[in-house]
Amino acid sequence: MAELFNFEMTATDGKARTGVIHTPRGDIRTPAFMPVGTAATVKAMMPESVRATGADILLGNTYHLMLRPTAERIDRLGGLHKFMNWDRPILTDSGGFQVMSLAGLRKLTEKGVTFKSHIDGSKHELTPERSMEIQRLLGSDIVMCFDECPALPADRDRIAESMRLSMRWAERSREAFGDRPGHALFGIMQGGLERDLREESAEALKNIGFDGYAVGGLAVGEGQAAMFDCLDYAPDMLPQDKPRYLMGVGKPDDIVGAVARGIDMMDCVLPSRSGRTGQAFTRHGVVNIKNARHQDDPRPLDADCGCPACSKYSRAYLHHVFRANEMISGMLLTWHNLHYFQDIMAGMRESIAAGTFDAWQKDFHANREMGDIEPL
Amino acid sequence: MAELFNFEMTATDGKARTGVIHTPRGDIRTPAFMPVGTAATVKAMMPESVRATGADILLGNTYHLMLRPTAERIDRLGGLHKFMNWDRPILTDSGGFQVMSLAGLRKLTEKGVTFKSHIDGSKHELTPERSMEIQRLLGSDIVMCFDECPALPADRDRIAESMRLSMRWAERSREAFGDRPGHALFGIMQGGLERDLREESAEALKNIGFDGYAVGGLAVGEGQAAMFDCLDYAPDMLPQDKPRYLMGVGKPDDIVGAVARGIDMMDCVLPSRSGRTGQAFTRHGVVNIKNARHQDDPRPLDADCGCPACSKYSRAYLHHVFRANEMISGMLLTWHNLHYFQDIMAGMRESIAAGTFDAWQKDFHANREMGDIEPL
Numbered sequence: 072m073a074e075l076f077n078f079e080m081t082a083t084d085g086k087a088r089t090g091v092i093h094t095p096r097g098d099i100r101t102p103a104f105m106p107v108g109t110a111a112t113v114k115a116m117m118p119e120s121v122r123a124t125g126a127d128i129l130l131g132n133t134y135h136l137m138l139r140p141t142a143e144r145i146d147r148l149g150g151l152h153k154f155m156n157w158d159r160p161i162l163t164d165s166g167g168f169q170v171m172s173l174a175g176l177r178k179l180t181e182k183g184v185t186f187k188s189h190i191d192g193s194k195h196e197l198t199p200e201r202s203m204e205i206q207r208l209l210g211s212d213i214v215m216c217f218d219e220c221p222a223l224p225a226d227r228d229r230i231a232e233s234m235r236l237s238m239r240w241a242e243r244s245r246e247a248f249g250d251r252p253g254h255a256l257f258g259i260m261q262g263g264l265e266r267d268l269r270e271e272s273a274e275a276l277k278n279i280g281f282d283g284y285a286v287g288g289l290a291v292g293e294g295q296a297a298m299f300d301c302l303d304y305a306p307d308m309l310p311q312d313k314p315r316y317l318m319g320v321g322k323p324d325d326i327v328g329a330v331a332r333g334i335d336m337m338d339c340v341l342p343s344r345s346g347r348t349g350q351a352f353t354r355h356g357v358v359n360i361k362n363a364r365h366q367d368d369p370r371p372l373d374a375d376c377g378c379p380a381c382s383k384y385s386r387a388y389l390h391h392v393f394r395a396n397e398m399i400s401g402m403l404l405t406w407h408n409l410h411y412f413q414d415i416m417a418g419m420r421e422s423i424a425a426g427t428f429d430a431w432q433k434d435f436h437a438n439r440e441m442g443d444i445e446p447l
Numbered sequence: 448m449a450e451l452f453n454f455e456m457t458a459t460d461g462k463a464r465t466g467v468i469h470t471p472r473g474d475i476r477t478p479a480f481m482p483v484g485t486a487a488t489v490k491a492m493m494p495e496s497v498r499a500t501g502a503d504i505l506l507g508n509t510y511h512l513m514l515r516p517t518a519e520r521i522d523r524l525g526g527l528h529k530f531m532n533w534d535r536p537i538l539t540d541s542g543g544f545q546v547m548s549l550a551g552l553r554k555l556t557e558k559g560v561t562f563k564s565h566i567d568g569s570k571h572e573l574t575p576e577r578s579m580e581i582q583r584l585l586g587s588d589i590v591m592c593f594d595e596c597p598a599l600p601a602d603r604d605r606i607a608e609s610m611r612l613s614m615r616w617a618e619r620s621r622e623a624f625g626d627r628p629g630h631a632l633f634g635i636m637q638g639g640l641e642r643d644l645r646e647e648s649a650e651a652l653k654n655i656g657f658d659g660y661a662v663g664g665l666a667v668g669e670g671q672a673a674m675f676d677c678l679d680y681a682p683d684m685l686p687q688d689k690p691r692y693l694m695g696v697g698k699p700d701d702i703v704g705a706v707a708r709g710i711d712m713m714d715c716v717l718p719s720r721s722g723r724t725g726q727a728f729t730r731h732g733v734v735n736i737k738n739a740r741h742q743d744d745p746r747p748l749d750a751d752c753g754c755p756a757c758s759k760y761s762r763a764y765l766h767h768v769f770r771a772n773e774m775i776s777g778m779l780l781t782w783h784n785l786h787y788f789q790d791i792m793a794g795m796r797e798s799i800a801a802g803t804f805d806a807w808q809k810d811f812h813a814n815r816e817m818g819d820i821e822p823l
Contacts, residue, residue, distance in 0.1 A: 110767075110768070110771045110773055111764070111767065111768070112768055112773045112774075112775045114773060114774055114775075115774045115775070115778075116775070117755070117775065117778065139767065139770065139771060140742065140763070140766075140767040140770075144742070144743060144763070147743065148743070148745055148761060148763050148764075149745070154761070154763070154764050154767075155764065156759045156760060156764075366516065366520070367520060367523065367524070369524055369525070379493070383532045384532060385524060385530070387516070387520070387524050387530070388487070388524075388530050388531065388532075390516075391486075391487065391515065391516040391530075392486070392487070392488055394515065394516075395486045395515060397486055397488045397490060398488075398490055398491045398774055398777060398778070399488045399490075399491075399492070399493065401774060402491075402493065402774070402778070
């Protein structure tokens with residue numbers, strides 16, 4: 072699989088890296104932000120529009136898709152790419168994180184997890200082997216190991232126990248994944264905020280051997296400062312020559328701080344979810360479009376943004392359609408947010424390549440502080 | 448205004464007519480179907496996508512816009528076209544029909560109607576003069592007279608009284624509209640299903656003189672057969688050389704039957720509303736995408752349709768995203784329905800021009816009867 076899937080690092084600046092992940096379905100420019108297409112759609116967006124924002128890869132959620140429409144059905148229909156009309160790379164999570172979030176509805180054993188569907192209460196099982204099978208049926212390009220992770224804060228024993236279970240599951244995931252040319256399997260480092268547990272997890276994963284490595288178990292309640300503390304050392308424990316993926320992150324400044332610490336890939340529902348609830352991220356801060364102060368404002372959301380929402384509509388219009396519960400509100404704000412997130416990634420890629428990432432970061436933070444910032 | 452706004456009839460076939468309404472904001476090919484953009488958006492659609500379906504003109508609703516965001520605000524922001532990013536013609540209704548639908552919340556006098564907003568209960572007044580002012584503030588290209596109309600069935604006295612009030616209001620609308628080069632004012636014929644009252648209404652309108660004439664008071668509960676009976680004579684009572692607009696119609700076979708009876712323009716929420724509730728109109732009948740029989744169907748909605756929903760997605764996908772309450776469901780089905788309605792209009796325009804409208808109608812009905820029709 073190394074021939075068909077490989078990571079080419081083209082430049083570094085400090086700990087930050089830029090490059091390209093080559094896959095049979097197309098290149099992924101790194102640092103990469105992956106919009107989330109939970110149920111075979113990036114909510115409120117046509118796939119052509121997601122691509123137009125600059126996205127090279129989407130994330131799909133195993134948990135949601137296995138319940139509805141089911142992995143077997145997607146397989147019969149030709150796979151997730153064809154099903155959702157996205158022919159570029161797709162990364163799927165393992166379902167583990169979302170199943171673990173079903174407190175009270177799930178039971179954890181060495182073998183895996185049994186749980187009840189949030190849709191109809193039906194009983195299901197996820198194991199490393201079943202997660203690999205589902206992700207294969209979906210046709211995922213980047214498959215994630217099945218893992219387990221506690222919300223933070225959690226006590227050290229719980230974190231250690233969970234991490235070691237995840238490492239045994241990583242080995243079973245690797246075994247079950249097999250050899251699939253053109254498809255990659257990523258391991259997931261756990262260990263919470265405990266440096267020695269992160270080290271132990273990294274060693275276990277490297278011994279197994281993966282095509283890429285995720286930093287898991289962050290963005291689960293610990294706050295940005297604690298997350299950055301962990302990212303000050305955790306990425307360095309992973310192989311230099313493989314992609315490093317920080318799962319579930321994040322806000323624009325989380326993303327920039329993560330890239331500065333050596334992360335290559337991220338995903339988050341924030342730009343799409345916020346778009347539907349009327350929050351726009353801009354280079355000048357956050358705009359809550361529902362606020363009455365926008366109702367007569369002829370200015371765009373962000374005069375420096377080239378997305379359709381900013382180039383063709385006023386804040387007054389965006390306010391109006393949000394207040395009127397019109398679908399175009401979520402469509403335009405999601406488009407803007409995804410466009411802005413991809414603009415950040417492009418800016419980081421260019422400045423890392425040029426060796427000017429420090430200056431780029433200073434501008435990024437200065438613009439936000441000068442702006443018309445509304446609290447999230 | 449005759450120089451800037453005029454109707455050029457290019458061919459007739461039986462009573463059916465085809466032509467072009469020239470306006471400063473662009474040509475409107477007739478017969479024309481106008482998608483409804485009630486609150487300054489065609490629900491679930493970007494305006495570029497509405498245009499891509501073949502729409503030359505949109506309809507905006509005075510009642511909704513006067514309440515939110517208000518006509519004065521839209522005027523301050525540069526008018527409805529700029530506000531909603533649609534630079535082609537817009538027809539606005541007068542608000543009359545929708546205010547009359549607020550049973551119990553409104554009071555009718557010779558002067559006009561007072562009513563309470565469905566949004567916040569605030570009190571408002573609509574008169575012919577105020578309706579003309581609002582439509583001017585919106586920047587409407589085709590302005591409709593303020594009128595009143597009873598739901599059918601209604602007794603003859605009520606219909607006659609209402610029609611005569613509407614004719615007095617038509618005169619006041621004409622007076623208040625004044626002379627606005629490039630903008631048109633359409634009169635609205637009333638009279639229910641009473642032929643002599645329709646005649647009386649047509650004479651009154653012709654004496655006042657308008658740029659176009661609507662057949663109002665239909666599609667209000669009378670059924671297709673009664674509507675067609677009325678359309679067998681009502682359009683003939685109106686000037687041959689002006690556009691004739693049938694308000695609030697309709698289903699595909701309503702539209703075809705209306706054009707066959709001499710109608711040039713129509714509008715209806717049906718394609719967009721049905722799109723959001725999972726109903727697709729196709730040349731082979733109606734598809735209710737929520738039905739379980741579509742869940743494994745790899746076929747498109749309509750193999751003969753070139754819209755994005757039909758060319759890029761399976762029925763199985765459309766079923767899945769409808770069941771999952773994903774916004775892309777409404778986006779794709781609305782796009783399909785609007786595309787199909789515009790395909791019907793294009794087919795009628797071409798066959799009328801070619802003198803083959805009878806054969807086209809036979810094909811239209813035969814296709815629908817051969818198809819996989821699900822009841823609405």
